[in-house]
Amino acid sequence: MHDIRAIRDNPEGFDAALARRGLEGMSSSILSLDAERRAKIVEAETAKAEQNKASKEVGAAKARGDEAEFERLRALVAEKKADIARLNEEAGEMDARLRELLMGIPNLPLDDVPDGKDEEDNVELHRWGNPRNFGFTPVEHFEIAAVRHGMDFETAAKLSGSRFVLLKGGVARLHRALAQFMIDLHVTRHDLEETWTPVLVLEDMMTGTGQLPKFGEDSYQTREGWWLIPTAEVTLTNTVHGDLVDHASLPRRMVAHSQCFRSEAGSAGRDTSGMLRQHQFEKVEMVSVTDAETGMEEHARMTRCAEAVLEALELPYRTIALCTGDMGFSARITHDLEVWLPGQDKYREISSVSYCGDFQARRMNARYRPEGGGKPEFVHTLNGSGLAVGRSLIAVLENGQQEDGSVELPAALHPYLMGAKRLSSEGKLV
Structure with a gap:
């Protein structure tokens, strides 16, 4: 299987090596899926931070007797919890798709392997x-x-x-x-x-x-x-x-x-x-x-x-x-x-x-x-x-x-x- 970091670092080299195998370049589709997956992970992390912050503020609102703020924060915590679950599931699905994609790509030939079709x-x-x-x-x-x-x-x-x-x-x-x-x-x-x-x-x-x-x-x-x-x-x-x-x-x-x-x-x-x-x-x-x-x-x-x-x-x-x-x-x-x-x-x-x-x-x-x-x-x-x-x-x-x-x-x-x-x-x- 290929190292996604190596593809990120040198997509042109990855595609050039695949071309020597007689295959179309794939770095664009790989990196697009990878970027989408990473964005979901960042969203989930952001939602988690917002959930943690709101959770801390719930207690303070209750202590102040601010029922409206208390209910708003409780709803926000529940909303962020649902968002985190959804984003993690979507990121997991993308991770599985990325792994399946990388699993299907052959190894890259060394430089001194002769070029040819058959x-x-x-x-x-x-x-x-x-x-x-x-x-x-x-x-x-x-x-x-x-x-x-x-x-x-x-x-x-x-x-x-x-x-x-x-x-x-x-x-x-x-x-x-x-x-x-x-x-x-x-x-x-x-x-x-x-x-x-x-x-x-x-x-x-x-x-x-x-x-x-x-x-x-x-x-x-x-x-x-x-x-x-x-x-x-x-x-x-x-x-x-x-x-x-x-x-x-x-x-x-x-x-x-x-x-x-x-x-x-x-x-x-x-x-x-x-x-x-x-x-x-x-x-x-x-x-x-x-x-x-x-x-x-x-x-x-x-x-x-x-x-x-x-x-x-x-x-x-x-x-x-x-x-x-x-x-x-x-x-x-x-x-x-x-x-x-x-x-x-x-x-x-x-x-x-x-x-x-x-x-x-x-x-x-x-x-x-x-x-x-x-x-x-x-x-x-x-x-x-x-x-x-x-x-x-x-x-x-x-x-x-x-x-x-x-x-x-x-x-x-x-x-x-x-x-x-x-x-x-x-x-x-x-």
Whole structure:
């Protein structure tokens, strides 16, 4: 959420930043509502002062025996009491409208984020690894012989409908091994704290990280009112919801492996084959809670943590700086990692690493106490996939596929598969 004081101080800068996002300027309507709200508050305070003054004079009029003045003052006290209640109610309604308005506005991009409208304007930062030269035409993951038994879309559709998958045998073990490998790498090499979180959360938690109120259709809600998390970003970031933490405890670096749920609203017709875009999937998610001084340094660090997973898995990738028109709602800057998928003959997103500044913290009222005292300040938050497990499975299968239908597996996964190095064309780990 945005700081109304910052908008008051620099409305032109606020509108210019929104224009980089492809949005119309909003400072005029925001400040008009804010001014009206503040005027109501001043009116209420003035009425309160007049009520207090009249209340004091009531006793004096009664003591003098001045009945007319006594009655006039009593009526004035009642009138001011009613005015105060009305003005406070009106100010409260305006405050709610202002908060709702500010809640619906995306974060402002940093100055060095490239300008652009969509993914065509994103900027490649670097590449790692070379796509393999196959002596045959590589196929997509679900067409590989080794995968056909272990990736069952028909049974999943019978159970749950479209965009679900049932994993079995060697493919299921490989999927599990990938998640375990990622968690171990982040904990042992990157010093992230392993965390296990619920997948059902209260509405305030979804609001805190920006999924609500604007993007409710993208997620699932139970009849009891809980929301299914679209990523563990929601739970990990909200661990500081409403808290005042010590500065010495920052940065807090967490990682969690969780089930994730997305309705994929608006994605009809996109990636309908295979398991690239599912309603239920798994991710290993990284979250950092830090301060303004170290936020960008932490963003570079988190990007490297995600890149390290792809390098360990020997998967070619490229790192992309998202342009202003392609960034997510809560982000100030985002780096996407795109892994090479030979079956599609293109790079596809496998991780998004975003720095949100204090945008989420304002929604959560999450602050820290500066060392040496002083006024509490909002924390700064970051999140990133480290990595999407299903998409990592796809990448391992497609990049390791052999002409006989088997799949050679990355050396980093061998210890997690009881020494198995290959997925045979029959779908067995050998």
